Amino acid sequence: MSKQYETVIGLEVHVELATKTKIFCGCSTAFGGEPNTHTCPVCTGMPGSLPVLNKQVLEYAVAVGLATNCTITQYCKFDRKNYFYPDNPQNYQISQLYLPICRNGKVEIETDAGKKFVGIHEIHMEEDAGKLIHDEWDDCSLVDYNRSGVPLIEIVSEPDMRSAQEVIAYLEKLRMTIQYLGASDCKLQEGSMRADVNLSIREVGAKEFGTRTEMKNLNSFKAIARAIEGERERQIDLLESGEKVMQETRRWDDNKGESYAMRSKEDAQDYRYFPDPDLVPIVLDDAFLEEIRKKQPEFREEKMRRYKEAFDIPEYDIEIITGSKRMADLFEATVALGGQPKKVSNWLMVETLRLLKENNMDPEDIRFSPENLAKLISLTDTKAINSSVAKEVFEVMFAENVNPEKYVEEKGLKTVNDEGALRKTVEEVIANNPQSVEDYRNGKEKAIGFLVGQTMKAMKGKADPGMVNQLLKELL
Amino acid sequence: MNILEMTAVELAAAIKNKEVTVMEATEAVLKQIEKKEDEFHCYVTVDRQGALARAEEVQKKIDQGELSGPLAGVPVAIKDNMCTEGMLTTCSSRILGNFVPTFSSEAVLNLQNAGAVILGKTNMDEFAMGSTTETSAFGVTRNPWNSEHVPGGSSGGSAAAVAAQECFYALGSDTGGSIRQPASFCGVVGLKPTYGRVSRYGLIAYGSSLDQIGPLCKDVTDCAAIMEVIASHDKKDSTSVEQQDTDFTTALVEDVKGMRIGIPRDYFGEGLDPEVKSAVLKAAEVLKEKGALVEEFDLSLVEYAIPAYYTIAAAEASSNLERFDGIKYGYRTEEYEGLHNMYKKSRSEGFGAEVKRRIMLGSFVLSSGYYDAYYLKALRVKALIKKAFDQAFEKYDVILGPVAPTTAPKLGESLSDPIKMYLGDIYTISVNLAGLPGLSVPCGLDQKGLPIGMQLIGDCFQEKKLIQTAYTYEKARGAFVRKEEQNV
Numbered sequence: 010m011s012k013q014y015e016t017v018i019g020l021e022v023h024v025e026l027a028t029k030t031k032i033f034c035g036c037s038t039a040f041g042g043e044p045n046t047h048t049c050p051v052c053t054g055m056p057g058s059l060p061v062l063n064k065q066v067l068e069y070a071v072a073v074g075l076a077t078n079c080t081i082t083q084y085c086k087f088d089r090k091n092y093f094y095p096d097n098p099q100n101y102q103i104s105q106l107y108l109p110i111c112r113n114g115k116v117e118i119e120t121d122a123g124k125k126f127v128g129i130h131e132i133h134m135e136e137d138a139g140k141l142i143h144d145e146w147d148d149c150s151l152v153d154y155n156r157s158g159v160p161l162i163e164i165v166s167e168p169d170m171r172s173a174q175e176v177i178a179y180l181e182k183l184r185m186t187i188q189y190l191g192a193s194d195c196k197l198q199e200g201s202m203r204a205d206v207n208l209s210i211r212e213v214g215a216k217e218f219g220t221r222t223e224m225k226n227l228n229s230f231k232a233i234a235r236a237i238e239g240e241r242e243r244q245i246d247l248l249e250s251g252e253k254v255m256q257e258t259r260r261w262d263d264n265k266g267e268s269y270a271m272r273s274k275e276d277a278q279d280y281r282y283f284p285d286p287d288l289v290p291i292v293l294d295d296a297f298l299e300e301i302r303k304k305q306p307e308f309r310e311e312k313m314r315r316y317k318e319a320f321d322i323p324e325y326d327i328e329i330i331t332g333s334k335r336m337a338d339l340f341e342a343t344v345a346l347g348g349q350p351k352k353v354s355n356w357l358m359v360e361t362l363r364l365l366k367e368n369n370m371d372p373e374d375i376r377f378s379p380e381n382l383a384k385l386i387s388l389t390d391t392k393a394i395n396s397s398v399a400k401e402v403f404e405v406m407f408a409e410n411v412n413p414e415k416y417v418e419e420k421g422l423k424t425v426n427d428e429g430a431l432r433k434t435v436e437e438v439i440a441n442n443p444q445s446v447e448d449y450r451n452g453k454e455k456a457i458g459f460l461v462g463q464t465m466k467a468m469k470g471k472a473d474p475g476m477v478n479q480l481l482k483e484l485l
Numbered sequence: 486m487n488i489l490e491m492t493a494v495e496l497a498a499a500i501k502n503k504e505v506t507v508m509e510a511t512e513a514v515l516k517q518i519e520k521k522e523d524e525f526h527c528y529v530t531v532d533r534q535g536a537l538a539r540a541e542e543v544q545k546k547i548d549q550g551e552l553s554g555p556l557a558g559v560p561v562a563i564k565d566n567m568c569t570e571g572m573l574t575t576c577s578s579r580i581l582g583n584f585v586p587t588f589s590s591e592a593v594l595n596l597q598n599a600g601a602v603i604l605g606k607t608n609m610d611e612f613a614m615g616s617t618t619e620t621s622a623f624g625v626t627r628n629p630w631n632s633e634h635v636p637g638g639s640s641g642g643s644a645a646a647v648a649a650q651e652c653f654y655a656l657g658s659d660t661g662g663s664i665r666q667p668a669s670f671c672g673v674v675g676l677k678p679t680y681g682r683v684s685r686y687g688l689i690a691y692g693s694s695l696d697q698i699g700p701l702c703k704d705v706t707d708c709a710a711i712m713e714v715i716a717s718h719d720k721k722d723s724t725s726v727e728q729q730d731t732d733f734t735t736a737l738v739e740d741v742k743g744m745r746i747g748i749p750r751d752y753f754g755e756g757l758d759p760e761v762k763s764a765v766l767k768a769a770e771v772l773k774e775k776g777a778l779v780e781e782f783d784l785s786l787v788e789y790a791i792p793a794y795y796t797i798a799a800a801e802a803s804s805n806l807e808r809f810d811g812i813k814y815g816y817r818t819e820e821y822e823g824l825h826n827m828y829k830k831s832r833s834e835g836f837g838a839e840v841k842r843r844i845m846l847g848s849f850v851l852s853s854g855y856y857d858a859y860y861l862k863a864l865r866v867k868a869l870i871k872k873a874f875d876q877a878f879e880k881y882d883v884i885l886g887p888v889a890p891t892t893a894p895k896l897g898e899s900l901s902d903p904i905k906m907y908l909g910d911i912y913t914i915s916v917n918l919a920g921l922p923g924l925s926v927p928c929g930l931d932q933k934g935l936p937i938g939m940q941l942i943g944d945c946f947q948e949k950k951l952i953q954t955a956y957t958y959e960k961a962r963g964a965f966v967r968k969e970e971q972n973v
Contacts, residue, residue: 050588054808056581057568057590057687059722089804091851093828100807152812281851283860286694286801289723 012249013213016241017221018176018206019130019168022183023161024193025137025201026069032136032160033060033103040199044142044153052158054098059287062087066160067110067291069192070134071301073162074111076186076308077129083293085110087134087285092278095152096138104163105133106282110291116186118178127179128167135161162192168207168218173234180204180230185309188334194373197229204233209254210244219244220254224261224268232263239267312337320350326358333372336361342379348386356382360400364407377410385413398422398470424473428480431464431472435480438463449485457481488513489650490966493559493707496653500547500558507547507558510653511540511602514560518604518651525627525636527646529565530573531605536560539602546600555710555734557600562652564643565606566613567593567698568687572603576689577621578611580809580816580835590687591722592656592698592715599714604652607642611837612806613663613691615639616906617899620839625896628671630935634893637667643701644671654702654711658688660695661794662888662913665925668701669888669938672927672965674708674955675701677913679945680920681726684719690805692798693724695917705926705956709733712948728946736949741957742776744950747881749784752912758891764929764937765887771961772885772954782880786873787915789866791907794914795843796850796863802840803847809835842903871919878944883954885941887912888925892935916942924951926958927965936965 031038034051050058074081085108089101114129139157143150164183170176184195184202195202209221224240227233239261244254256274261267284290307315309331316327330336336357343353365372385406389399394417402413402422417423438460439446448456457478464477488510491499499505518531540560546552563569566576568586575581593603610620618626618641626641628634629649636645640657644667647655657664659677668675676699683698690696700711712733719725748769753762773779811817811831818830836844850859877884889909899906916923921942928939939958943951959965 053813055587055814056574056576056584056689056808057586057588059686061721061723091804091807093807093810093825095810095812095824098808098813100810101804279853281804281848281853281856283800283804283851283856286692287690287723 014210014241014245015213015215016171016237017168017209017211017218018170018172018237020164020166020170020176020179021205021207021223022164022166022180023203024073024164024183024187024195026066026160026162027191027193028063028065028069028160030063031158032063032066032134033158036158038159042155044151044155047155048157052098053154054100060103060285062288062291063160066134067293068301069160069190070110070132070162071293071298072190072305073164073187073192074114074132075298075302076190076305077111077114077116077132077164077183079111079114079129079132081293081298082108082110082112083298084108084290085293086290087288088282089285090280090282092280094138095150096141096157098139098154098157102136102138103285103288104135107284109133116179116182118175118182120172120174120178122172122175125169125175127169127175130165130167132162132164135163137161168209168221173237176206176233176237177230180233185332185334188373189306189308191306191334194371196371196373200228203227206233206237206240208237208240208244210241210248220256222254222256223258225258225271226260226262228263232261235263235266236261236268243268320344320354322350322354326354329362330354330357335372335375339375339379339382343382343386346379346383348383349390352386352390353382356386356403360403361407364404376408377406381406381410381413388413388417392473393417393423395424395470395473398424422471424471428476431468431476432480432484434467435464435477435484438467439481439484446485457485489517491653492703493653494555494710496559497555497557501553507540507544507602508537510558511536511560511604514604514650514652517649521629521649521651524632525629525645525649525651526624527607527626527642527649527651528562528605529575529577529608529621529623529642532572532603535572536602536604543600543602552600554599554714556596556714558602559600559653560602560604561596562604562607562643562646562655563593564609564640564655564657566609566658566689566691567656568689569593569603569606572606574606574689575623576612577609577623578836578840579622580811580832581689582622582816584815586687588687590698591684591717591719593687595715595717596656607640607646607655609642610639610663611840612689612802613639613658613660613696614802614839614843616662616666616909617894617896618642618645618667619896619900620837622837627896628893628935630672630893631933634895634935635670635899637670637889637893639663639667640675640701641667644668644673644675647671647673647701647703654700654707656698656715657701658691658696658698659913659917659923660692660697660798661910661917664699664701665888665913665923665938665940666910668925669927669940670893670936672936672938673701673703674705674927675699675925676708676712676948676951677916677923678712678716678948679726679922680917681724682728682922682946682948683715684717684722684725686719686721686725690801692801693805694801695794695798697917705952705959706734706737708924708955709737709952712952726946730946730949733949733952736952737956738953739957739960740776741772741954744772744777744883744954745881746772746777746779746883746885746954747877748779748781748885749787749877750781751784751787752886756890756908756911757887758931760931761887761889761891761937764931765885765939768928768939768958768962769885772958775957775961777954779885782877784873784877784884786866786870787911790870790915790918791911793863793866793870794910794918795846795907796859797867797918799843799847800851800860800863801847803844803851806836806840806844811835839903867918870915874915874919874921874942874944882947882950883941883943885939888938888940889913892931892933892937912940921945922948922951924948924955926955928958928962
């Protein structure tokens with residue numbers, strides 16, 4: 010390859026908002042209901058039904074816009090995007106084209122190449138479509154409208170990114186910001202965050218953009234990175250062999266590691282956008298914006314700075330904990346309940362992360378309460394339970410959010426501090442393990458470990474290992 | 486007094502006084518329907534059993550004192566583009582020929598809560614597109630004054646049903662004159678309320694930014710009473726307006742002293758039938774004699790209203806009617822290959838010619854490259870028309886003019902020339918574009934014996950001024966009933 014190429018990338022990111030009800034009706038947005046149970050005449054497009062905007066959608070969209078330094082459109086409208094498809098019950102989608110809610114924003118990202126801003130062209134609100142289920146057996150298609158009308162925002166970036174690393178940094182930044190706002194859980198795998206990648210290449214130094222393609226079906230950060238590399242190479246190959254890049258929409262197949270064309274620009278539909286006459290223009294006054302601005306949370310960067318000053322915990326821990334709003338909230342609440350920051354951090358960093366990984370869960374899925382974590386820490390602080398019992402209790406707490414105090418009580422897991430009972434057990438262990446006793450007395454220090462273990466086993470783990478050690482030495 | 490000759494308010498009073506039962510009234514009107522339907526064909530659906538059962542239920546509620554309003558127990562007909570739970574709602578279209586809604590429109594619910602007995606659903610131009618009720622997929626409706634003539638449209642079934650005494654009053658909808666023009670052609674009173682006055686929830690949309698439900702009835706008193714029931718702020722309709730001044734019956738006052746009435750010269754120019762012109766001006770003279778201050782003025786922009794209207798209404802309709810695709814409900818073609826072929830065939834077979842014409846027109850004006858030149862320009866014209874009316878209402882309380890350039894044309898005359906049919910809307914569509922209320926009240930007959938209507942236009946939410954003016958005129962005018970129905 011003789012020429013040097015630069016990759017130019019812009020993203021269209023769809024985010025499902027965390028409202029309880031749909032964007033234009035009162036139906037639940039809950040995931041996983043029986044087909045067509047979260048529906049009504051509005052979200053199934055029945056004749057005569059009319060949409061009414063859910064105000065929470067507006068608040069979330071404005072909150073995301075403010076957090077990404079956008080200008081809020083104080084007179085905005087919804088438009089109809091007309092196209093025929095059975096997942097779209099009205100055969101038009103209510104979206105925004107002419108006056109989107111937010112415009113001209115930017116977010117700062119950091120990569121190995123340093124810090125830079127990625128511009129946000131616009132953010133608009135729209136409704137999701139239903140889901141088509143193709144029944145191969147009966148050779149028919151069925152539609153589930155539970156998702157129809159679930160609120161989305163689409164965040165359209167400027168073509169400001171130059172590498173997969175920048176794209177991932179930008180997506181992480183968006184995800185973090187939106188999670189901190191509570192506007193969405195932003196899970197790529199579950200589709201509550203979806204990214205389409207617009208990519209073109211050009212020779213380094215060129216001023217004009219090359220012809221771009223749009224890549225869809227990217228379900229993980231890894232898939233996005235692979236798709237970017239793949240598409241970059243495909244376009245370079247085309248240009249190097251004297252061919253042209255076609256403006257088209259492509260679908261990424263992550264298993265095969267390649268993409269195929271879905272539709273070309275020539276097939277592009279005319280959506281005949283026009284303002285939806287069923288919805289009145291939205292007028293946002295300064296007071297409304299101020300109210301939302303006031304509700305903006307402390308975002309990650311500020312939080313990290315504050316943690317560094319306030320808590321004596323490693324920087325790495327701070328990065329991980331603030332990397333999820335849920336974790337950070339849990340951390341702060343537990344500390345506020347009296348948990349020592351270092352200990353709280355340890356529980357989160359070690360046991361919590363381990364269990365999340367084992368169960369293939371996100372921090373957002375954590376179920377145990379700060380109250381219970383604080384109680385568990387207090388139980389270990391007062392030596393009411395030993396550390397191995399604490400881990401055992403934590404696992405149960407992680408799974409079922411049990412109250413550790415009650416659980417320890419009910420299961421009788423409290424450390425036995427009654428020296429009489431312990432001494433009796435130790436004496437029995439010494440009597441039953443003459444070989445180990447002899448080894449110890451012959452100078453094999455390690456043998457005492459076995460005896461401690463036997464004692465703990467006999468005590469069903471409820472003894473303080475330090476105390477057992479001390480007693481053994483005394484009696485030997 | 487013959488039950489059928491009673492107005493809605495008179496009948497409700499008679500029921501209240503136990504002179505007539507709801508059952509008697511319902512049976513009488515059902516009998517009239519049976520007698521007249523073959524000739525006039527006002528209805529798509531007559532719900533005989535439902536109406537009789539409902540009559541019994543309403544009578545009980547009246548007897549128990551649960552219902553006492555001015556319309557309690559009165560049988561009503563509903564235009565077939567308003568959803569009625571469990572009752573066929575077709576929009577007079579083949580594509581909705583089997584459609585039974587799961588909910589009722591808000592205006593219908595309001596009527597039911599006031600004790601209405603629904604007789605059935607009236608015929609209309611398909612999806613309210615037309616001015617004669619001839620574009621219905623289920624046959625034409627004939628004008629009760631002369632069955633060789635159309636009843637007007639699109640609410641022709643509702644207007645004719647009131648005129649033929651096949652109901653005591655009816656609901657219609659008006660996107661470009663569809664209440665006022667058939668009211669005028671059939672010699673009944675019709676009101677298109679201010680946009681936002683009556684909830685559109687459950688009204689199957691034609692032009693969403695223009696559609697409004699309103700009454701067709703025997704006199705202005707009924708009109709005021711019906712408005713009090715159907716006007717409401719409905720949170721299910723974003724365009725519904727929170728409103729005051731809904732005590733419409735308080736405007737039933739015989740007094741127009743000092744009322745400033747403007748007559749737009751633009752409404753009396755070329756194309757207006759001289760008989761219509763003289764009847765309307767004579768009515769204006771009556772109001773003048775009653776103390777109104779009547780003067781002529783130039784409204785301007787009238788010639789732009791028709792192209793702007795047909796651009797906007799067709800654009801919205803092309804999108805509103807996309808949902809009729811044969812997937813979830815309505816007509817689906819018998820044989821098809823694949824999804825798009827199914828869409829194409831279902832829609833080609835399901836929609837009539839006029840509807841297809843407007844879908845194509847609307848799709849064209851919204852398409853990329855033409856949007857600015859047509860749709861946006863039409864919106865600008867709409868804004869200018871509103872401004873012209875705003876200026877007029879600085880000087881006048883009411884604007885007075887004809888409803889339509891002619892009386893009811895003969896059957897079959899209009900469909901051959903759609904442009905001519907569109908031009909017939911010239912005096913009514915500006916009112917929709919500006920969102921204003923407009924009332925049609927009978928003011929005479931032409932030589933053929935066909936009714937002529939006078940139109941009164943008010944500023945937004947000034948229906949009471951229209952009611953007061955029309956009521957005063959009506960009292961001066963005297964009875965307006967077909968000769969054959971008198972002395973029955």
